Every structure is written in C-alpha cells, then in structure tokens.
Amino acid sequence: MLKDILIPFGFFALIGAILGLMLAFFSKVFRIKSDPKVDELLEALPGANCGGCGYAGCQALAEAIAKGEARTNACTAGGKATAQKVADVMGVPFAGITEMKSFVICGGCDSATKKKFIYEGLNDCISASKLGGGDKECIYGCLGLGSCVRACKFDAICIVDGIAVINRDKCTGCGVCVATCPKKVIKMIPTDSTYVVTCSSKDKPANVRAVCNVGCISCRICEKKCEFDAVHVKDNLAIIDPVACTNCGKCAEACPRKIIYNILEDKETAPK
Incomplete structure (x- = not known):
C-alpha cells in the first residue's frame, strides 16, 4: 500500500526536479540582458x-x-x-520644461445650459457624443458623463453639476484626459497661468445666448480692456494668450458674462 503511494510520488518528484533544472538552464541561456x-x-x-x-x-x-x-x-x-x-x-544638460496642467474650458453645467433630450444610454461621453453630439443644446459643451474621470489615473477629476472639474493639486499634466474627451474641451495650460476663458463655443452670439447662460458672446469687451494685447476674439470666442497675459485681471472684471475665470480663486472641489 505504502509502496503504491511512494513510487508515483518519487516519479513525479523526479520529473519536477528535471523540469526545474531545465527551466533554470534555459532561463540563463535565453536571458535577455537588461540595460x-x-x-x-x-x-x-x-x-x-x-x-x-x-x-x-x-x-x-x-x-x-x-x-x-x-x-x-x-x-x-x-x-x-x-x-x-x-x-x-x-548625463546630458537639463532640458527646460513648461509645466502644464489640464483645465476644462467649459462652464456649461446642467443648471446653466439647455438640453435637447433626456439621454439614457451608456454612461460614456464618447458614446453620447455619437448621438446627435450629446444631450446638450451647445454642441461644444462638456457632456459630463465622466469618461475623463475614468481615464485619469490620479483621481484628479470629478463631475459637479454635469460638468468635469479638475483638481489642479492632484493633476500631473499627463494629458490623458485631453486625449479622452470627445468634445475637446479639456486643454493643457501652463501652471503659472491665472486667467482662462471657460467656454469653447464658436457659435454665433445669438445662438450662444439661446442655449447657455455662461457662454462667450464675443462682445470683445475683454479684448478692448486688455492693455497687453493678450486677449483676442477668434471664431466668436475670446482666447487669452498665457505668454502675453500679466494676470492683471481687468478682462475678468469687464466680462459681462463672468466667464473669464481666475484659476487661483477656484472654489469648486474635485476629489481630495
């Protein structure tokens, strides 16, 4: 009885030992040398x-x-x-780098924009964007379904009132959220920038007013108020040049829709 157990056990132990030696041998022979x-x-x-x-x-x-x-x-x-x-x-000289962080160039939260329909599909911005551009009347706005949230490996994004909000303290500037957003409303901006226009719409002013309470109406007041030629309206949208901007804040004070945003005074909270 014992013999019937020991013989098979010894046989398999021998096979295991032989295979182990073979693996050790071939691991050295075919080892890929690491740099x-x-x-x-x-x-x-x-x-x-x-x-x-x-x-x-x-x-x-x-x-x-x-x-x-x-x-x-x-x-x-x-x-x-x-x-x-x-x-x-x-062993090379340090190559300078302009540190960048992500920012959502859209302020069109659910309480400020109109909807075309009630979306009940997949909880995914890419999928929703294929259905008539999404549920928001503004075709340029953040859809707020969290594709960027799931793509971020640093837990730096959350959805607040139907719009993505980025915690700049957690954001590493990897840019994965930028590549993920189907509406392209997430942009990389220099970390030392203070003011940014929170709108991506290039629609005509009348159309913007009709669908969003916080959209740029290309009134050019900010452009006229800036003494440093840092603000320009292009394609119905005000754009701030971070290089020319001196962070004086006059454009933000003058904006009738209050959509020129001081990042340093951000009161909204993303994941902590």
Whole structure:
C-alpha cells in the first residue's frame, strides 16, 4: 500500500526536479540582458504608467530615452523634478520644461445650459457624443458623463453639476484626459497661468445666448480692456494668450458674462 503511494510520488518528484533544472538552464541561456541605464531611468520616472508621454508605460519610455528615441523631458506627469533626474541619468544638460496642467474650458453645467433630450444610454461621453453630439443644446459643451474621470489615473477629476472639474493639486499634466474627451474641451495650460476663458463655443452670439447662460458672446469687451494685447476674439470666442497675459485681471472684471475665470480663486472641489 505504502509502496503504491511512494513510487508515483518519487516519479513525479523526479520529473519536477528535471523540469526545474531545465527551466533554470534555459532561463540563463535565453536571458535577455537588461540595460542598466534603463533600470536607472525607471527609478527616476514616477512609475504611473499613465501614457501621457505617448508610450505604453514607464518601461517603454525608459527604453526609448536610453536609445535616444525620446526626449529626457518627455515625462509630463513627473514635471521638472523628473526631467532633471532623467537628464542626470543620461548625463546630458537639463532640458527646460513648461509645466502644464489640464483645465476644462467649459462652464456649461446642467443648471446653466439647455438640453435637447433626456439621454439614457451608456454612461460614456464618447458614446453620447455619437448621438446627435450629446444631450446638450451647445454642441461644444462638456457632456459630463465622466469618461475623463475614468481615464485619469490620479483621481484628479470629478463631475459637479454635469460638468468635469479638475483638481489642479492632484493633476500631473499627463494629458490623458485631453486625449479622452470627445468634445475637446479639456486643454493643457501652463501652471503659472491665472486667467482662462471657460467656454469653447464658436457659435454665433445669438445662438450662444439661446442655449447657455455662461457662454462667450464675443462682445470683445475683454479684448478692448486688455492693455497687453493678450486677449483676442477668434471664431466668436475670446482666447487669452498665457505668454502675453500679466494676470492683471481687468478682462475678468469687464466680462459681462463672468466667464473669464481666475484659476487661483477656484472654489469648486474635485476629489481630495
């Protein structure tokens, strides 16, 4: 009885030992040698694997930098600190970087805009946008179904009153939400910018008034008030040049619709 148990047990143990030795042998024979430089770069990168750099993850970016196929400041999520570390690893001068963060260029929340219909489809902005451009009368507005929320790996976005709100303290500037938004209302702006126009509509003023209480009506008052040539109305929409803007705030004070927004005075809260 015992013999009948031990013989099969010994047989399988022997097979297991032989296979283990074979695996150990072939793992050394076919081992892919890793580049020490890549390992150092991985240590320098944040490890978020957000894809904001355009590569599949930090491993792919590290390999590309090591080969000279990617810039040392390609990691948008890591900012200046990461770019400096990567430059040090590669032994090259630090390449300057303008730190950017995402911002929703739309203030058309549910309480300020009109709806075309009641949407009861998938809770996804991309799907909703294919149905007549979405449920909002303004074809340029945020749909507020949270595709950007789910795409963000840093828990920096939430939906407030039917519109996406970004927590700039949590935002790393990876840009994944920008690529996800079907309406293209999420833009990257420099971190040192203070004022931004919270509207993306290029519609005629009369049409904007008819569908949204917080849309730009291209009155050009902001453009006239700016003493630094930093505000211009193009395609019925006021745009602030962050380079020319001195953050004086006169455009915001003059705006009759109060849609020129001081980011530093943001009172809304995204995820904490």
